[in-house]
Amino acid sequence: MPTPARRQYLDIKAQYPDALLAYNIGDFYEFFDRDAEVAARELHLTLTARTFGPDELVPLAGVPVHAIHVYAARLVARGYRVAICDQVSPAGRGLVRREVTRVLTPGTVVEPGMLAATRETNLAAIAFGKRDPATGIPRAIGLAWADASVGAFGCVQWPAEDLPHALQAELARLGPAEVLISKPVADEEALAADWLGAYRLTSCAEDAFEPESARIRLCRHFNVATLAGFGCESLPLATAAAGAIVHYIGRVNASLLPLLSDLRTYETRGFVEMDGRAWRALEVVEPSHSEYASGQRGVTLLSTLDMTRTAMGARLLRRTLLHPLRDRATLEARLDAVGELVGAVGPRQRLGSLLDGLGDLERLAARVTQGAAVPRELFGLASGLSRAPAVIAALEGCDAAELREAQAALDPCDDVRELIARAVADPSEATGRRVRAGYSPELDALVESASETRRWIAALEGIERERTGIRSLKVGYNKVFGYYIEITRPNLSRVPSDYQRRQTIATGERFVTAELKEHEARALHADERIEALDGELYAGLLMELARAHPRLRQTAQALARLDLWLAFAEVAIARRYSRPTLTDDTSLEIIGGRHPVIEAALDGVEFIPNDTQLADLNAGAAQSRAMLLTGPNMAGKSTYLRQVALITLLAQAGSFVPAQSARIGLVDRVFARVGAEDDLARGLSTFMLEMVETAFILRHATERSLVVLDEVGRGTSSTDGLAIAQAVIERLCAVTGARTLFATHYHELAELAETLPRLGAYHMEVAEREGQAIFLRRVSPGASNQSYGVQVARMAGLPAEVTARAEALARNHLIAGDVTARVAETAAVYDGRSDGASGADELVSDADRELTLALASMNLVAMTPLEALNLLFSLQQRALASLGMPAPRAP
Ligand code: ADP
Ligand code: MG
Secondary structure (H helix, E strand, O other): OOOHHHHHHHHHHHHOOOOEEEEEEOOEEEEEHHHHHHHHHHHOOOOEEEEOOOOOEEEEEEEEHHHHHHHHHHHHHOOOOEEEEEEOOOOOOOOOOEEEEEEEOOOOOOOHHHOOOOOOOOEEEEEEOOEOOOOOOEOEEEEEEEEOOOOEEEEEEEEHHHOOHHHHHHHHHHOOOEEEEEHHHHHOHHHHHHHHOOOOEEEEOHHHHOHHHHHHHHHHHHOOOOOHHHOOOOOHHHHHHHHHHHHHHHHHOHHHHHHOOOOEEOOOOOEOEOOHHHHHHOOOOOOOOOOOOOOOOOOOHHHHHOOOOOHHHHHHHHHHHHOOEOOHHHHHHHHHHHHHHHHOHHHHHHHHHHHOOOOOHHHHHHHHHHOOOOHHHHHHHHHHHOOHHHHHHHOOOOOOHHHHHHHHHOOOOHHHHHHHHHHEOOHHHOOOOOEOOOOOHHHHHHHHHHHHHHHHHHHHHHHHHHHHOOOOOEEEEEOOOEEEEEEEHHHHHHOOOOOEEEEEEOOEEEEEOHHHHHHHHHHHHHHHHHHHHHHHHHHHHHHHHHOOHHHHHHHHHHHHHHHHHHHHHHHHHHOOOEOOEEEOOOOEEEEEEOOHHHHHHOOOOOOOOEEEEEOOOOOOOOOOOEEEEEOOOOOOHHHHHHHHHHHHHHHHHOOOEOOOEEEEEOOOEEEEEEOOOOEHHHOEOHHHHHHHHHHHHHHHOOOOOEEEEEOOOOOOOHHHHHHHHHHHHHHHHHHHOOEEEEEEOOHHHHHHHHHOOOEEEEEEEEEEEOOEEEEEEEEEEOOOOOOOHHHHHHHOOOOHHHHHHHHHHHHHOOOHHHHHHHHHHHHHHHHHHHHOOOOHHHHHHHHHHHHHHHHHOOOHHHOOHHHHHHHHHHHHHHHHHHHOOOOOOOO
């Protein structure tokens, strides 16, 4: 039989099986049993044991109460949930009452010390609709997300035809720290792993996602009768996901619920769509791990552009880069704001100095609403708000609509500042109280009476010395006995009769008097009442301030926007960026374009600008819409490709661009794929992955898209690689019509440009001097005629006989003839495409080839059985899909 104490622990633990339970006992939070083993391993704590009853010894690891947040942060960062169990009744006789007061999870942490200042921490929830029995794909999916550290809350729903790519693109933008799914979905490992493998999943009870109860839960949460005002009334899965968020946050930390006061239903069609790999290939917010690195480790487009001055601005910059837009009017409005600041020295400088050192008002306001803000934070909030009038003045006379709107949205919140100044104690005065003197007469009276009592006690020493004539008499205090009068041994005979002896010490004895005890009791009582009243008044104050949350958040967001436009303007000035011209056609024209990140990293060395001309779809067939860029390794191909994509993204984020001039026909999607980038973690060999993604691009690119393919086809033998590369280019040019940049060191491919309409061949110029290749970094029309591999080998010090022999071999092996033959061959395939003759047989054989390739390139040795099973599952799905057969049911 467990003891009652052990029973209590086990009961609480049973309610939080998926969390590590930090159990408060005295000055420690203790972990027990398996939790102790995990905590000891992850936090490098000593694992000991504790008796929990007469003959039960259980593993134990503990951390001091004051350090729990530091340790919990580490556990959460590693993906654990930590349930904090506190004592909720004062220590006394019998069992102390304990309760889990909150659960720290990766997606719901809000503690300032546990959050990254410059990025959002999002919690997402995904509700899956009923599956199509044939494909296994849900008929619709809803997603909701919340950033509880600022109170942002949104939801969206997609129909089957957008799946899974729209979901995956949104997840890549949100980068959620934690994703909630329902238990049945989590149990279907293949789906969870395939679609959501990259995220930390938390499974919730199925009814948390049930649309009708979610709707009711949300109505209750918002205190409304219908969700129509939130725009999700007719989107049951978006509603279900939003309901799951409220359910979960209510369970792990209910104090955050008041923050979720507004739910925004949105669509993702307005954003440029990109998948996670494209973001990484372009190193927008995260460095990629591919062989291509932009010179310095960890440098990204975000880090290069981040001239924001506030944490709110830095978060907004990150979000803006992750949400490039397709709507020209919105982008023009942003560019107007940036442009005006570029041109106006005065406002720019004034705004800059006002934003310097400005606190994170957005998160401070949320701390108020959560009821967690301490006086120091309230002072920070007030001092930040006090800059608003000057910011409003600095924007006086500005024309750009965005600037005027931000100016209008700024609310100095005088009432908030006034209340904080009047009611909150200055933390530097260290009175131990949070409420300022003068705010509450009742509190002031208590404080006064307590200090009067203390003054009486302080005066007692002098009075008693006089009365007794003992000059060494002392009044002291300790925790056990409270106040006492201490008399040294030689003077004991002179102790008055009203002294009561309490304690003997080495040098004398300690006494109390009835009067002293009475004053002491009065002081202690007053202290208790002061603390209680101070706490009550302060909580009321936070509640009153919380009423201003919408205005505070609106002001914080306006300041963040100003910070962002200013940062864009300052980058534009410092790096000579220009305002792009945006168009609704499908052309792309860049004069003197540069790579923003590499240019900034090459300090001292000049970056060589290059032009790009891709014609509109309706332009004559003689004008190219696709570039085939050849050139040896290290010539600058990858840099050029990314520079075009990054200039496009920057323009569609509303920023100026690193080019002399740019005319950009707005793109709907950017596909970026770098060959030979391994992803062993997913158990897919390079080549397999390359093909899976290339297939995806071919299926989803539109004539509005921008496709950037860098060395695709490199992961296999050169014959196969060439063949695949060629087929892909043909498809993109002849069928899809997307603007395409294709870089390859297979210079043989350039001949394609002669036969394929709309494909232009270009090469990176290389000069040769005394057997050495000199890279000029210039993009020129025409194909490069050699790969310079031999020159590079020579530069690397290979013996002369070897390089001479290699040169001779290379001459014999030129396979230009082969390429021409293949061009004819594939042209025939495409001619047959339109005559309707391609029946199921041909489909099967295509699918066969694809599956054979996939199988051949599997790296079985590097896979876990589960990964192998997942792969097998996805291969089977594709086989079934190509045959139009339904998935077999589980027995
Ligand atoms: P490739 O893809 O052809 O092998 P990269 O694009 O990786 O070549 O370029 C190699 C290096 O050359 C880059 O890391 C960069 O330092 C430098 N580089 C590339 N383009 C330029 C340029 N336009 N101006 C200056 N340096 C460049
Ligand atoms: Mg390259």
